[in-house]
Amino acid sequence: MHEHQSRCFDRNTFRRVSAREFARLAGTSAKRVLALWQAWNRLAAEGVVPPAMALQLGTDVELPDAKQYPFYGEDGYYRSLDGRSISPERREAIEREAATSGTRPSAITYVIGHPKAVKTALLADEATRVAAREALAEFDARQAAADAADRPAAADVTRQRQSEYDNEYGEALHRERESLAAEARAARDGSEAEASMDVFNAMAEIRMAASRALARLHKQQIRFTADRAEAIAELCDGAEATIAAVRDLATGSALDDAAAAAFPDENGGLL
Numbered sequence: 001m002h003e004h005q006s007r008c009f010d011r012n013t014f015r016r017v018s019a020r021e022f023a024r025l026a027g028t029s030a031k032r033v034l035a036l037w038q039a040w041n042r043l044a045a046e047g048v049v050p051p052a053m054a055l056q057l058g059t060d061v062e063l064p065d066a067k068q069y070p071f072y073g074e075d076g077y078y079r080s081l082d083g084r085s086i087s088p089e090r091r092e093a094i095e096r097e098a099a100t101s102g103t104r105p106s107a108i109t110y111v112i113g114h115p116k117a118v119k120t121a122l123l124a125d126e127a128t129r130v131a132a133r134e135a136l137a138e139f140d141a142r143q144a145a146a147d148a149a150d151r152p153a154a155a156d157v158t159r160q161r162q163s164e165y166d167n168e169y170g171e172a173l174h175r176e177r178e179s180l181a182a183e184a185r186a187a188r189d190g191s192e193a194e195a196s197m198d199v200f201n202a203m204a205e206i207r208m209a210a211s212r213a214l215a216r217l218h219k220q221q222i223r224f225t226a227d228r229a230e231a232i233a234e235l236c237d238g239a240e241a242t243i244a245a246v247r248d249l250a251t252g253s254a255l256d257d258a259a260a261a262a263f264p265d266e267n268g269g270l271l
Contacts, residue, residue, distance in 0.1 A: 091116065203246065206239065
């Protein structure tokens with residue numbers, strides 16, 4: 001209710017004002033106006049009175065029985081702390097502690113609304129300091145109890161998440177192993193036709209590469225350095241030996257185990 005608005009009732013138009021302006025016109029405080037507003041809304045929520053926004057000028061509203069629905073007092077619907085800018089969480093905590101200690105919520109609200117006065121009271125009065133120490137000790141005890149109660153729950157959550165992670169990791173590792181095993185089986189179980197075709201293609205590539213090198217030499221006179229010429233000669237010797245071994249294996253003139261083991265060493269580890 002901070003802006004001036006208009007609302008029509010029948011043929012009349014009335015200006016809606018802020019709580020502060022209403023309080024000024026009524027000769028009271030804005031906090032009291034807001035507290036009364038909230039008290040009325042509590043009664044309306046229980047169906048005792050119509051909602052405040054549904055009220056119309058000139059219409060009488062019968063108020064509820066004061067004994068059955070006390071407006072003021074310890075169990076009344078009017079609460080002075082409603083007039084203060086306190087969050088719902090703080091208001092709930094104040095009401096809860098007030099009910100536990102038998103203190104009026106308005107008294108607690110007044111204290112927390114004057115921190116300088118609290119500081120001054122602590123500096124000036126021993127009884128206040130004793131009460132503050134007792135309150136802090138009780139607060140620490142409550143926190144320790146809450147932590148002790150939360151610790152098993154946190155441990156359960158941690159164990160559950162670790163178990164989920166282990167299961168997911170284990171499943172992923174199992175899938176990876178299965179995939180590698182499948183690839184190994186596929187490679188091991190490949191057909192001889194595919195293997196022979198791979199050998200044929202590899203030898204064809206070697207021949208084509210050698211043909212391209214020979215054509216380049218015929219087309220262009222190249223002067224090789226001594227080191228480069230020696231390296232090319234070693235490659236040709238190694239390739240010749242490798243090709244001969246492939247020919248022997250392909251035509252059935254296979255090397256025995258000892259010769260096959262010695263072949264890479266004798267030919268510069270080209271296999």
